[in-house]
Amino acid sequence: MKRRLKIVIIGAGLGGVATAIELKRHGFDDVTILEKSPSAGGTWFHNTYPGAACDVPSQLYSFSYAQRRDWPSVCSPQPDILDYLNEVIDEHRLAPLIETGTTVTACNWSDAGARWTVSTADGRSWEADAVIVATGQLHKPAVPRIPGLQTFAGHTFHSAQWDHDYDMRGKRVAVVGTGASAVQFVPEVAQVAEHVDVFQRTGNWFLPRENRPYPGWFKAIIKYVPGVQPFRRRFWFNYCEALTAAIRHPKTFGRVLGLRSWIFMRRQLRDPEVRRKAWPHYTFGCKRVLFSSAYLPTLQEPHVDLITDPIERIAPEGVVTGDGSVHEADCIVYGTGFRTTDFMFPMDVTGREGQDLRETWTDGAFAHLGIAVPGFPSLFIVYGPNTNTSGGSIILYEEAQAGYIRQALERVRDSGAAALEVRHDVWAEADREVQSRFQGTAWTQCDSWYRDDQGRIVTNWPGYMREYVEATSRVDMSEYDLVPLPERVPA
Numbered sequence: 001m002k003r004r005l006k007i008v009i010i011g012a013g014l015g016g017v018a019t020a021i022e023l024k025r026h027g028f029d030d031v032t033i034l035e036k037s038p039s040a041g042g043t044w045f046h047n048t049y050p051g052a053a054c055d056v057p058s059q060l061y062s063f064s065y066a067q068r069r070d071w072p073s074v075c076s077p078q079p080d081i082l083d084y085l086n087e088v089i090d091e092h093r094l095a096p097l098i099e100t101g102t103t104v105t106a107c108n109w110s111d112a113g114a115r116w117t118v119s120t121a122d123g124r125s126w127e128a129d130a131v132i133v134a135t136g137q138l139h140k141p142a143v144p145r146i147p148g149l150q151t152f153a154g155h156t157f158h159s160a161q162w163d164h165d166y167d168m169r170g171k172r173v174a175v176v177g178t179g180a181s182a183v184q185f186v187p188e189v190a191q192v193a194e195h196v197d198v199f200q201r202t203g204n205w206f207l208p209r210e211n212r213p214y215p216g217w218f219k220a221i222i223k224y225v226p227g228v229q230p231f232r233r234r235f236w237f238n239y240c241e242a243l244t245a246a247i248r249h250p251k252t253f254g255r256v257l258g259l260r261s262w263i264f265m266r267r268q269l270r271d272p273e274v275r276r277k278a279w280p281h282y283t284f285g286c287k288r289v290l291f292s293s294a295y296l297p298t299l300q301e302p303h304v305d306l307i308t309d310p311i312e313r314i315a316p317e318g319v320v321t322g323d324g325s326v327h328e329a330d331c332i333v334y335g336t337g338f339r340t341t342d343f344m345f346p347m348d349v350t351g352r353e354g355q356d357l358r359e360t361w362t363d364g365a366f367a368h369l370g371i372a373v374p375g376f377p378s379l380f381i382v383y384g385p386n387t388n389t390s391g392g393s394i395i396l397y398e399e400a401q402a403g404y405i406r407q408a409l410e411r412v413r414d415s416g417a418a419a420l421e422v423r424h425d426v427w428a429e430a431d432r433e434v435q436s437r438f439q440g441t442a443w444t445q446c447d448s449w450y451r452d453d454q455g456r457i458v459t460n461w462p463g464y465m466r467e468y469v470e471a472t473s474r475v476d477m478s479e480y481d482l483v484p485l486p487e488r489v490p491a
């Protein structure tokens with residue numbers, strides 16, 4: 001008889017949900033999802049800032065097995081994405097598996113029991129044959145260490161913890177950071193605030209994103225004409241792969257797409273002073289290319305200032321820049337991103353022979369295919385190291401990971417083993433290969449949130465979506481060792 005595996009998934013965001021669906025569909029019926037928040041949704045539950053949306057077209061930013069023909073526009077706003085995810089959770093009857101309000105503090109492997117114990121902040125624990133860490137890369141808000149931060153007398157919050165009770169009408173708002181989140185909320189804030197100061201450390205490359213609601217006739221075509229939806233999904237897939245080509249080949253494709261961005265920005269930035277300040281000075285595609293047709297015009301509105309003098313400190317009355325100016329503010333919003341390279345930490349993860357995952361990753365986080373680490377049997381990571389995409393849909397990666405993990409667990413189940421563990425030499429060789437594939441790409445040509453403290457690129461996959469899907473399509477058992485079940489002590 002096949003062994004019934006107990007599986008714990010950490011995180012009920014897109015990755016955790018994708019994995020639970022895959023496991024459930026293939027007969028794994030003892031799955032628990034532990035979620036620290038009061039509700040499922042992950043990044044789409046937390047990021048509710050005005051204008052929050054995905055800049056990846058919804059036809060692609062959705063599960064392959066849960067396609068919708070009624071998206072309101074190319075790129076969906078956050079409430080639609082969260083609704084979609086909750087619908088998928090309902091369709092697959094996942095809700096009973098999810099334990100919300102449950103923060104995992106530790107995952108410990110027992111050599112004697114050949115099992116994991118997953119402990120949570122409220123003192124409970126779960127025994128598991130396999131643990132799937134689906135906490136993602138973008139869930140811990142990063143607030144910069146700026147001197148005087150705590151002395152600010154006004155209101156303040158991070159973009160991922162938006163205070164919707166705070167009324168910005170008639171207020172002076174300072175925004176620190178100009179990444180993918182800020183370019184979405186700055187145009188919205190500027191519509192209500194009396195004055196907005198935008199503090200930029202580095203300029204960005206932009207491409208257009210109009211995102212008008214689809215007209216009725218177009219919606220009808222998508223809904224009723226067979227083949228249109230899959231065609232659009234393929235189209236956006238190839239479009240995103242082209243963006244990756246531009247990043248991988250900065251001297252050829254990168255120049256072409258970079259020129260497209262240059263022309264767009266030149267047209268949008270009519271004010272020479274704002275243009276000078278906003279212009280990026282690094283290779284196109286090195287940092288995430290931003291999609292917005294609303295942000296750069298907003299910077300040129302009379303009540304909006306783009307400030308590029310470095311922030312020196314925060315004072316009770318506002319932000320003080322290096323030139324000595326005090327920029328008074330009623331509210332400071334930190335659009336300063338996430339602690340991307342922390343992965344699942346501060347969670348305590350100990351594997352075989354008490355091995356600490358932090359120590360394994362002293363020289364930089366790495367997992368084979370972003371999923372498996374030697375010394376940590378049947379511990380799988382979803383959206384782990386080197387699986388982020390700068391041009392593509394993370395859902396495609398997560399579905400691929402879910403399929404790979406399911407196959408790995410089928411091997412464990414069918415072989416009667418306790419667990420499986422990636423071989424150290426396979427992991428080390430894969431690490432070398434991934435890092436070598438960054439050579440010559442745009443990613444290496446500036447500093448970004450893709451790098452850890454040592455400068456190593458630990459978040460991104462160095463290739464195309466199709467390569468990742470291919471690489472994870474089949475578990476090669478020659479890359480793994482099976483961990484035997486412990487011998488039962490006679491009663």
Ligand code: NAP
Pocket residue numbers: 053054055056138144145159176177178179180181182184199200201202287288311335336337338448449
């Ligand atoms: P982000 O891209 O990491 O941007 C953070 C911003 O804060 C950057 O402009 C950064 O400047 C600035 N910053 C950080 N520390 C600072 C400091 N000490 N002083 C001044 N400025 C500072 O964060 P995000 O905008 O929240 O986006 C994070 C990721 O989430 C995105 O890259 C994307 O993958 C995802 N996201 C996706 C969408 C979507 O539509 N798909 C939307 C939002 C977010 P530097 O550039 O100089 O570091």
